[in-house]
Amino acid sequence: MTDRTEDSGNIQVVLEGAGRKIVVFACTWCALIGADGAGKKRISLPATFRVIPVECISRVEADAVIRAFTSGIDGVAVMGCHLGGCRHNGANLRSARKLELLKPLLDTVGIDSRRLFTSYGTAHEYHQFAQAIESFCSQIGEMPPVSAWSRSFVRAMSARGENE
Amino acid sequence: MSLREEVLTRVKALLKDRRVDGVLGLSLFEKEPVPCLFEDPFDVDALVIEPKWLLAKLAMNILKTAPQEYRLGLVCRGCDDRAVTELAKRNQLDRNRLTLLGIPCTAEQARKCLCSTPYPREIVAGERVEGMYPMNDEQAQLFLTGSMEERMKRWARELNRCIKCYGCRNVCPICVCIPCKLEDDLWVKRGHIPADMVSYHLIRAFHLSDTCVSCAGCTDTCPVNIPLMLLQVSMRETLKSQYAYEPGLDPERVSPVLTEQEKGEGTLFQEPAWIDSLRGGS
Numbered sequence: 001m002t003d004r005t006e007d008s009g010n011i012q013v014v015l016e017g018a019g020r021k022i023v024v025f026a027c028t029w030c031a032l033i034g035a036d037g038a039g040k041k042r043i044s045l046p047a048t049f050r051v052i053p054v055e056c057i058s059r060v061e062a063d064a065v066i067r068a069f070t071s072g073i074d075g076v077a078v079m080g081c082h083l084g085g086c087r088h089n090g091a092n093l094r095s096a097r098k099l100e101l102l103k104p105l106l107d108t109v110g111i112d113s114r115r116l117f118t119s120y121g122t123a124h125e126y127h128q129f130a131q132a133i134e135s136f137c138s139q140i141g142e143m144p145p146v147s148a149w150s151r152s153f154v155r156a157m158s159a160r161g162e163n164e
Numbered sequence: 165m166s167l168r169e170e171v172l173t174r175v176k177a178l179l180k181d182r183r184v185d186g187v188l189g190l191s192l193f194e195k196e197p198v199p200c201l202f203e204d205p206f207d208v209d210a211l212v213i214e215p216k217w218l219l220a221k222l223a224m225n226i227l228k229t230a231p232q233e234y235r236l237g238l239v240c241r242g243c244d245d246r247a248v249t250e251l252a253k254r255n256q257l258d259r260n261r262l263t264l265l266g267i268p269c270t271a272e273q274a275r276k277c278l279c280s281t282p283y284p285r286e287i288v289a290g291e292r293v294e295g296m297y298p299m300n301d302e303q304a305q306l307f308l309t310g311s312m313e314e315r316m317k318r319w320a321r322e323l324n325r326c327i328k329c330y331g332c333r334n335v336c337p338i339c340v341c342i343p344c345k346l347e348d349d350l351w352v353k354r355g356h357i358p359a360d361m362v363s364y365h366l367i368r369a370f371h372l373s374d375t376c377v378s379c380a381g382c383t384d385t386c387p388v389n390i391p392l393m394l395l396q397v398s399m400r401e402t403l404k405s406q407y408a409y410e411p412g413l414d415p416e417r418v419s420p421v422l423t424e425q426e427k428g429e430g431t432l433f434q435e436p437a438w439i440d441s442l443r444g445g446s
């Protein structure tokens with residue numbers, strides 16, 4: 001994808017690494033506030049991510065992350081409150097441990113755990129959110145699209161003389 | 165006395181003294197081994213202890229369907245013992261109704277299963293042999309190392325043979341949820357072959373991340389020879405190094421991903437960088 005800058009009004013949309021899709025799960029109490037702030041301040045951000053608000057990141061099961069990769073999402077960010085500052089009885093701590101356990105599995109099969117970005121309490125302010133998203137997007141931009149995974153799958157199938 | 169004879173004596177004694185109502189083990193049926201529930205001491209001579217056959221899930225189902233007062237004996241190996249422990253921790257079976265008759269595995273069996281603990285916590289007879297570390301096995305090493313691209317290709321090649329028989333799920337002694345996500349179109353499309361590599365296999369593997377007792381059941385059962393147990397190795401290693409936790413070994417300890425563990429207890433929480441995985445975290 002070519003990088004280009006579009007001017008629509010005074011909002012700058014930077015289409016960088018535009019082929020990649022990124023999903024951000026943001027907790028209402030922390031990262032979503034950062035995301036809202038970044039929007040209000042009209043900070044220019046990569047256009048490749050979409051935010052899904054969740055009450056608490058403990059609602060984001062590891063299965064949802066896996067499912068996102070299946071649907072061709074190249075990077076998943078899970079952003080919640082800092083550990084110890086959860087409004088739901090430390091649910092984010094348990095969720096954090098689970099997601100941390102998913103990383104070795106992603107590495108084992110070659111999806112690469114760097115596609116899963118976890119942040120706890122580091123994106124509350126708008127500038128923190130903007131910075132986190134920007135560096136995550138550029139990191140994902142440098143990696144091959146996750147569909148490479150399914151493509152190597154298809155290749156393996158056609159090598160066996162099957163097609164679908 | 166051989167290991168088998170020792171087990172026979174124990175089983176007979178248990179049944180005669182009415183300490184259990186039945187003992188689950190293997191017997192030969194037309195020269196083929198099959199699981200068998202022995203309720204009469206006179207039948208017990210037919211009991212065999214080879215080959216390795218996972219019985220924990222069967223024992224769980226027997227206890228679930230039998231009357232409340234039914235007590236069961238189980239001839240079990242290390243993997244079954246760990247599986248029973250995990251099932252009991254998750255309230256899937258009542259440990260008080262179950263008497264275990266532990267037997268150790270041979271070194272050869274342990275190598276075949278890549279098993280690090282080829283014996284139950286208590287054994288009725290025989291000798292414990294050393295387990296092995298999965299990464300010391302050549303085939304396992306081949307599968308678990310290399311660049312991301314190499315790993316991806318390797319696993320794509322393996323997993324795309326899957327005929328989605330659900331054998332890996334059915335055989336796994338810990339896979340007991342009803343309903344199962346692998347039968348839910350939202351997560352895994354039914355009726356599609358091969359199974360979607362990422363969602364079918366990774367969801368299955370991840371659900372066993374902190375419960376897999378490395379029994380090698382999944383690898384043994386797969387009709388197309390996918391070395392499925394190797395998917396669990398890195399997660400088991402992580403639990404071991406971060407929390408000194410191994411599923412099935414300690415009946416008292418709750419899985420660390422389910423508990424409120426204080427900061428600083430595991431290495432995971434001493435790294436400030438960890439709260440933001442982009443800044444030098446894992």
Ligand code: SF4
Nearest residue numbers: 336376379380381382
């Ligand atoms: S995932 Fe495989 S090795 Fe682990 S407990 Fe289940 S069947 Fe056994």
Ligand code: SF4
Nearest residue numbers: 326327329330332386
């Ligand atoms: S046992 Fe093998 S073929 Fe059957 S569903 Fe599991 S991976 Fe697929």
